[in-house]
Amino acid sequence: MPEETAHVPVLIVGSGACGLTTAIRLRMAGVECVLLERDAVPSGSTALSSGFVPAAQTRLQKSLGIEDSHAAFAQDVVAKSHGQAAPHLVQAYTQAVSQAIDALEEKGIKFEVLDGFLFPGHRVRRMHAVPEHTGLALMAAMERTASQAGADTLTEALVREIWMDDNDRVLGVGCMRPDGSMERLACDVLVLACNGYGGNAAMVNEMLPAMRNAAFGGHVGNDGSAIAWGKAMGARLADLGGYQGHGSWVTPQGALMTWAIIMEGGVQINGEGRRFHDETQGYSEAAVNVLDQPGNIAWNVFDGPLLDMARKFPDFVEAEKAGAVRKANTILELAATMGCSVETLQATLDQVGPQQADGLGRVFKRTLQAPYYAVKVTGALFHTQGGLDIDATCRVLREDGRPLPNLLAAGGAARGVSGNEVWGYLSGNGLLSAIGGGWIAAGTAANQLNPEYQPNRSKGTIR
Structure with missing residues (x-):
């Protein structure tokens, strides 16, 4: 990358629930980060959703006397997917989402556990929501929390380039700005917390033929770019037939x-x-x-x-x-x-x-x-549930199963826990992957940035 390029320890592509969770935890760990958002106002799939987050054994759920466990939650996820959901991600996400909800509450976001009925596939009440019961309100609360924690967001920054060196280490990204110019930022770790492909009609026609005549209730930013980047990097893809x-x-x-x-x-x-x-x-x-x-x-x-x-x-x-x-x-x-x-x-x-x-x-x-x-x-x-294959720490995997050095993915950019079919989607799986995955990705990024780690600012090629 150009020598004069500005450097940020962690860049996060996408400022939906996944990106914001990642940013909040990074700031809790004292790590500087920047969220890159394509829209003028962050919204994404989260803002269009009901904003309901399933989580077991949170402090709130326990305080209400609801008997639940991470194991029971994981069993419900696996049962809904008929055993197709990736076991390592089911275990990781069902544990992490509870930690994330508790931490967000500590940061001032008020949640309640929805009462009165059970969502399909859930054995107990574990759906958490902000009082307004909308994804838009959840987004507003998370944006406010991330900003107060010191996370910076660069809006109207449409990522078009990812720079890598010859060892497949990400060096940074190029963002298209409203005037058509390209702004480049270097980083030590890149987190893809962006999109699936539900808004890409050609990809939907190819991979989800049952949805060819369906209305699209998701965000237009779900254009499949994360999948395209992954292919160019030699990353493995998984569960592309899964969707909500x-x-x-x-x-x-x-x-x-x-x-x-x-x-x-x-x-x-x-x-x-x-x-x-x-x-x-x-x-x-x-x-x-x-x-x-x-x-x-x-x-x-x-x-x-x-x-x-x-x-x-x-x-x-x-x-x-x-x-x-x-x-x-x-x-x-x-x-x-x-x-x-x-x-x-x-x-x-x-x-x-x-x-x-x-x-x-x-x-x-x-x-x-x-x-x-x-x-x-x-x-x-609404949104797709397949994408870049990742390990339990949200590291993106190559075709041979080895992780790329400093590329992480979660939320819509990565495979979820719904398996490879529409019937595998358990209520709330989207935000489970987004918030649970964002929490894990932040922990992985922080661990990679140890005190001895020196930022890699060497020149590389655009892929």
Whole structure:
């Protein structure tokens, strides 16, 4: 790199939950770092999410008397992925995310454990959220904490170059600035905490054919650049078929509707008036099931008590404000709203009863009562769960399994813990990988920067 290039001990590409967690822990260790953010205001996938973080044995969870363990959490992750999730990352992330939540609380971020229902695949209540229950609020709290800790963020800095020497050691990066100029920064450690490929239509078409017709509910910055860099560096890729879908993307409004309604007794019915899957298996695989229905749509059908519960979730409140919720006083009105046969719809709802098996594997708690409410939804792709292969310390691995000297990855840039299929996504796996992975990556970077370590500022080539 040019001799005059400014030097930072650790550069972090991406300032979502993963990058911010990395920065906060680095500053706790006294390590200087800079976050490189492509947007004018950091947002990414985290800001578009519900902001729910699964974690076991946090101080908060223990204080509420919830019996849980890291082993139980890990078992739930593995079970949801049908054994496909990378064992070393499952163990590492389920341990690390608890440490991260406790540390963030110590830094002033207030969390609560969501009450009232269980998310698909979780055996106990372990979903942590800030009081606002939104990813946007979580991001704001983490940005504030990182800034107060002394982490610097360079916005509108789109990384386009990674410089390496002949020994595959990262020397620094080049960022494109708003005026088109290239700003270069040298570093001792580079952490890729950036993106997956959900916003890259060509990659989605190639690797996730089931999502070709899906709406994209993620951030446009998920363009697959981390994967492209990894390929150029000779890094190994893993679990590229893993992703988080969602079967409750409100259409045409383009908003998320909470799956809590479904878990607590709501149902999904297609345009012909029929149910088509066991909705409690998970909202990720529901995306594929909904897209397989006529017109690629379904209706979320529920009743008054569920409506009252739903209004506690900001995403539902916004969808209702947008006019997504239709009311029907009778099954006749509901059938007219959905455009289906009254007889077919009646037969479908007749199967929804307390302790009554429905033929699809689901047992309901109670019968739905008029008035009914319906929301038209489709399947959406939120973010991918595959990427650069990493070890348990978040070091990026070469094709032969050896780690690259000073390149780390976590969050959307790396493989997650959902295996290689849509059904492997356990609720919250995205933020589990982002926050757990960011915590681990920071520890690895700090360990690499020992007092005897001399910054490598030698010239290298752009790859």
